[in-house]
Structure formats: structure tokens, C-alpha cells
Amino acid sequence: MSSIATIIKDESLASTLRIGFFSLAACSVVGLAAYIGYRAAGPNQTYALHSRHPESNDQIEKVLESLRLDDEKLRQIMQLLEQEMDAGLSPATHKNADVKMFPTYVRNIADGTETGQVLALDLGGTNFRVLLVTLLPQSRVELTSKIFVIPQSIMLGAGVNLFRHLADCLLDFMKKENLVKPGVRYPLGFTFSFPCKQEGLASARLTSWTKGFTCSGVVNEDVVNMLQTAIDEKGLNVQCVALVNDTVGTLMACAYKDPNTAIGLILGTGTNACYMEKLDRVGTWDGDYNEPKQVIINMEWGAFGNNNRLNHIRTKYDEEVDLSSVNPSKQIFEKMISGMYMGEIVRLIILDLMQQDLLFIGQRDGYGDYRTPLFTRGGFYTKFVSTVETDEGIAFANTRRVLEDMGIRNPTFDDCAIIQHICKNVSKRAAKLAGACLAVLINRINKPNVTVGVDGSLYRYHPRFKRNMEKCMKNLVNKNIKFKLTLSDDGSGKGAALIAIVADRFQQSQLKSIPSFDDNDDEEVRTPIQSSLSNPISFNIQSPTNTLIRTLP
Known part of the structure; x- marks a missing residue:
């Protein structure tokens, strides 16, 4: 009996296993069939590209x-920029030129051999930084910095109090870093991010306040002189030897590690570029013609096109962005490529497609209206462009998140694909325009190897901007020139410090070339020469710290 029971149990188990196996197989077949059906009906890559993708619409x-913009249009733009550059460099046409081409009086670049300690002040808003930059052998850099707040009462008060506040903070920083030592003087580079007319490497007059500052008694005054007066009142052994533009700082920060760097480029909220130009091409130059016969030019290229020379490539969306801006008919080139305006261009295109019922179909409410920030000026941020373009494949997870934040509920596959397509076209145009204008500078410099130092949030965070620029430039840069785009490292801080130390090194070399005078020399001859020279600056080299970057509390 026991053997019969065992057989029955075994047959029952086998039967159960057979049923389970066939059930599993059946489920697998059904599942496979369902998947195949989904793929046949759903938005696969091939279907998207050939049937529903916006490129086919x-x-x-x-x-x-x-x-x-094809290469032919880009080459036309390059010719126009070259003409505008020549107009800015000529004394006969400079006054009315849109691209101003200001000489910065920076004539040497860092070559990596600089050593010593130098201070920097970076003032660009309600916060500002004080930095100590220690330059070590083999192009190594150590940075110590501290951020200070500028109270609103100082931002709106007398200008002399602003510069006294800067000097107070500098003194506080130097005491904590044990830099207040008798007999030791420090050069200082001053990044002052407000509109100025530069009259020398360490001389610039403020033309207007921006960013919420209204300090009295500063407009049309030499801001370097005001800062130096405040520093001297504190008894500090510090001399401001250079006022720095952020593009020049970007160039200098890259040049410290790469001596082929000859161009600085900002691609962020705004845009600007600078480059090293030969003195014989700078008709507006009012300095000496000693070696080196070169000077960095601050182009202010954001104003390219103010004279309507870019109208043939401007769209109705560009025109609307310009008309609704705080400065209509100004900074035309900047409004086509910079981070402040790119998101707005995308928003206007989206609205145009919505009005043609090509986008967000079925998203209207019961009253036939859309409930979305897309109808608010500035409602689509440029950071959304970067976010959307990070999506790969057909999931569009980031794009969906952005659209849902915009009040678009459950956007369709088509909606997401179209939005990404718009973003790619707008950012690619910006990259091509920036790349074409950069190619003008590289060809003008005409050296075998040219490095471009680049900084700014648009370039730094957009996933394809650099790639699109380089692809465009390969067709426009002369074939005998190799170029490289390098992300700059703290142009407003380290760059300012490097400019200061290079300026001081050049100044000291000039001191050595001045003849000495004895007591029998004519006082009228000796005094003017000696009084025109700044006191030489010595550097205090300290042992390197363990950390390369240190921020004070």
C-alpha cells in the first residue's frame, strides 16, 4: 500500500509541475505578445523619427x-564682425562703433613662472570676496578667500563709505591670515563688475551704477583711486595695481597653465570676449610702444548688431525679446545667444506653436484657456533649456518634469519631443553664433595653436553647447590653426590676482631700466621721472598649505 501511495503522490506532483510549467509558458507567450503589440503601437525610436517626431512636421x-544658420550665413556674420572690430579700433570711427574694442592696458599674460602672494577683491553685487592667491612653482595655485556682505545702507549711501567698507574687510582678512607685516607690500587686483571707462591698467572711471548700487560721489570718479585712498587710510601695505574685466580675468586664469591662451570668453547671463591684439592694429592706443607690442582688447561684443547689421538673421522672436527688454535696440548679439534671453526665445516659440494648435492639444481648461506660467514673460528659464536637452531616448523624464512645473499635466510624447526640438534649435543657433565670432578672433590671431579660456553658466552647464561650438568652428577656423576651448578657473578671483602680479612684474622691469640720479643732477629732470613711478612691491612667500582652496568662515 505504501508503494502505491508513493506512486500516486509522485504522479500528482508531476501533474502539478506540468500544469505550472504550461501556465508559465502561456503567460510568457501572452506577455511577449503584449510587449510586441505595445512596441508596434507605442512610440519606439523608429516610429518617433519617421512618423511622429517634429522634424517630419x-x-x-x-x-x-x-x-x-548654414556656413555661408556664418561666414557673412564673420565678415560683419571683422568690419565692426576695425571700426572700434579706429580713432575715426570708434565713437560711433557698436563693438567698442576697449584697450585694457593688460599687455602681458601669465606664463606659469610667476611666484609670490597677491591679493584680489571681487566686487560684483551685494556680496564680495577677498582672496589671497599664492602662486607656487610648476603653475600650482593656492587660494584662500572670504565672502563679505555689503549692507544696503552702504549700497545706497556715500561712495566713500563703500570703499572704506571694502578696506575694513580687507584689513580683517589680512589680520586673520597674518599678512600685516612691516616692510612687506602686496599687489592687489580689483575685479569691479560695473560699467567703467578704463584709462589705464590701474585707472577707471565709473560710468553708471547697476545691480542696486546708487552710491553717491562715485560716477565719473576713478574707482581705483578711491579704493587706494581707503586702503591707505587703514595703513595697509597694499597697492591696487590693476582693475580687471571678467573676460580678461578668464583669459589670464587659463594662461597661467596654458601659455597658448590668447582669448577670454564669457557665456553666461551675458556674453563678452577679449583677445590679445597687436598694437599696430589698435588705432585708439594712447600708451607707449615698448615691448611687448600687444594689448588685450575688451571687445564688448554683446552690442554687435545694434546698427541693424544682424537684421537678416533675426527672427520675430528675437525682435519681441528686444522690444520687451529694459534696453531696446541695445546688446542685440547678446540677446540672441546669452543665458538671460535664451529661455525667453524658447517660450515665445512655444506660445506661437500653441496658438497654431501644434502643441499641448487638449490642455485647455473648461473656458478654453491654458493655466500655465508660459504666458508670463520670463516664465521659461534658460536652465530649463539645459535640463530638457539632457534627456536621452524616448522617456523624456526631465522634459516631463519641466512641463509639469509649467502646469502642463501629463504631456504627451509628441509634446515632449517638440519641446526638446525647440530647445535644441535655439541653443544650437546660439552656439553657432558664438563659435563663428570666436573663429574671427582665432583667425585674426593666426598662430599655430590658440587656446580660448571660457567661463559662464551657459557654457558650464549646458550639455551640448561646447560640442556644438566646436563642431561649427572646425569649418570656420583656418585649417593651419589648432584651437582648444578650456573652462576657466575663477577668472574674477584668480585671474584678477594673476593680472596684478604680472602688472607688478612688468612695472618692476621698467624700474630697472630707469637711469639713476646723483645729487648733481638737475632737480627739474629728476623729479618728474621719479614721481611717475609707483613704489616697487616685494612678495612674501610662505610655506604651502595642505589645501589648495580654503574658504574662511
Whole structure:
């Protein structure tokens, strides 16, 4: 009986296993069939590209076609920029030129051999930084910095109090770093991010306040002189030897590690560029012609096109952005490529497609209206452009998140694909324009190897901007020139310090070339020469610390 029971149990188990196996197989077949059906009906890559992707939609492509620039158009733009540059450099046409081409009086770049300690002040808003930069052999840099707040009462008060506040903070920093020592003087580079007319390497007059500052008694005054007066009142052994533009600082920060650096570029909220120019091309130069016969030019290229010379490539969206801005008909080139305006261009294109019922179909409410910030000026941030373009494949997770933040509930696959397509076209146009204008500078410099130092949030965070620039530039830069784009490292801080130390090194070399005078020399001859020279600056080298970057509390 026991053997019979065992057989029955075994047959029952086998039967159960057979049933389970066939059930599993059946489920697998059903699941596979369902998946195949989904793939056949759903938005796979091939289907998206050939049937539902916006590139196949003639109406959408007609809207975006106005953004596209081929190499022929880009070469025309390059010729126009070259003409504008020459106008800015000529004394006969400089006054009315849009691209101003200001000489910065910076004539030497760092070459990596600089050593010593130098201070920097970086003032660009309600906070400012004090930095100690220690330059070590083999192009090594140590930075110690502290951020200070500027109270609103000082921002709106007398200008003399602003500079006294800067000097107070500098003194506080130097005491904590044990830099207040008898007989030791420090050069200082001053990054002052407000509109100025530069009259020398260490001389610049403020033309207007921005960013919420209204300090009295500063406009049309020499800000370097005001800072130096405040520093001297504190009894500090510090001399401001250079006022720095952020593009020049970007160039200098890169040049310290790469001597082929000859261009600085800012691609962020705004845009600007500088480059090293030969003195014989600078008709507006009012300095000496001693070696080196070169000077860095601050282009202010954001104003390119103010004279309507870019109208042939501007779209109706560019025109609307300009008209609604705080400075209509100004900074035309900047409004086509910079971070402040890119998101707004995308928003206007989205609205245009919505009005043509090509986008967000079915998103209207019961009253036939859309409930979305897209109808608010500035409602689509440029950071959203970068976020959308990080999406790969067909999931569009980031794009969906952005659209849902915009009040678009459950956006369709088509909606997401179209939004990404718009963003790519707008950012690619910006990259091409920046790349073409950069190619003008590289070809003008005409050296075998040219490095471009670049900084700014747009360049730093957009996933494709650099790649699109380089792809465009390969067709426009002369074939005998190799170029490289390098992300700059703290141009407003380290760059300012490097400019200060290079300026001081050049100043000391000039001191050595001045003849000595004895007591029998004519006082009238001796005094003017000696009084025109600044006191030489000595450097205090300290042992390197363990950390390369240190921020004080």
C-alpha cells in the first residue's frame, strides 16, 4: 500500500509541475505578445523619427527654419564682425562703433613662472570676496578667500563709505591670515563688475551704477583711486595695481597653465570676449610702444548688431525679446545667444506653436484657456533649456518634469519631443553664433595653436553647447590653426590676482631700466621721472598649505 501511495503522490506532483510549467509558458507567450503589440503601437525610436517626431512636421519645421544658420550665413556674420572690430579700433570711427574694442592696458599674460602672494577683491553685487592667491612653482595655485556682505545702507549711501567698507574687510582678512607685516607690500587686483571707462591698467572711471548700487560721489570718479585712498587710510601695505574685466580675468586664469591662451570668453547671463591684439592694429592706443607690442582688447561684443547689421538673421522672436527688454535696440548679439534671453526665445516659440494648435492639444481648461506660467514673460528659464536637452531616448523624464512645473499635466510624447526640438534649435543657433565670432578672433590671431579660456553658466552647464561650438568652428577656423576651448578657473578671483602680479612684474622691469640720479643732477629732470613711478612691491612667500582652496568662515 505504501508503494502505491508513493506512486500516486509522485504522479500528482508531476501533474502539478506540468500544469505550472504550461501556465508559465502561456503567460510568457501572452506577455511577449503584449510587449510586441505595445512596441508596434507605442512610440519606439523608429516610429518617433519617421512618423511622429517634429522634424517630419512641416508646420513646426517652418517655424524653426528661421533659427538655422548654414556656413555661408556664418561666414557673412564673420565678415560683419571683422568690419565692426576695425571700426572700434579706429580713432575715426570708434565713437560711433557698436563693438567698442576697449584697450585694457593688460599687455602681458601669465606664463606659469610667476611666484609670490597677491591679493584680489571681487566686487560684483551685494556680496564680495577677498582672496589671497599664492602662486607656487610648476603653475600650482593656492587660494584662500572670504565672502563679505555689503549692507544696503552702504549700497545706497556715500561712495566713500563703500570703499572704506571694502578696506575694513580687507584689513580683517589680512589680520586673520597674518599678512600685516612691516616692510612687506602686496599687489592687489580689483575685479569691479560695473560699467567703467578704463584709462589705464590701474585707472577707471565709473560710468553708471547697476545691480542696486546708487552710491553717491562715485560716477565719473576713478574707482581705483578711491579704493587706494581707503586702503591707505587703514595703513595697509597694499597697492591696487590693476582693475580687471571678467573676460580678461578668464583669459589670464587659463594662461597661467596654458601659455597658448590668447582669448577670454564669457557665456553666461551675458556674453563678452577679449583677445590679445597687436598694437599696430589698435588705432585708439594712447600708451607707449615698448615691448611687448600687444594689448588685450575688451571687445564688448554683446552690442554687435545694434546698427541693424544682424537684421537678416533675426527672427520675430528675437525682435519681441528686444522690444520687451529694459534696453531696446541695445546688446542685440547678446540677446540672441546669452543665458538671460535664451529661455525667453524658447517660450515665445512655444506660445506661437500653441496658438497654431501644434502643441499641448487638449490642455485647455473648461473656458478654453491654458493655466500655465508660459504666458508670463520670463516664465521659461534658460536652465530649463539645459535640463530638457539632457534627456536621452524616448522617456523624456526631465522634459516631463519641466512641463509639469509649467502646469502642463501629463504631456504627451509628441509634446515632449517638440519641446526638446525647440530647445535644441535655439541653443544650437546660439552656439553657432558664438563659435563663428570666436573663429574671427582665432583667425585674426593666426598662430599655430590658440587656446580660448571660457567661463559662464551657459557654457558650464549646458550639455551640448561646447560640442556644438566646436563642431561649427572646425569649418570656420583656418585649417593651419589648432584651437582648444578650456573652462576657466575663477577668472574674477584668480585671474584678477594673476593680472596684478604680472602688472607688478612688468612695472618692476621698467624700474630697472630707469637711469639713476646723483645729487648733481638737475632737480627739474629728476623729479618728474621719479614721481611717475609707483613704489616697487616685494612678495612674501610662505610655506604651502595642505589645501589648495580654503574658504574662511
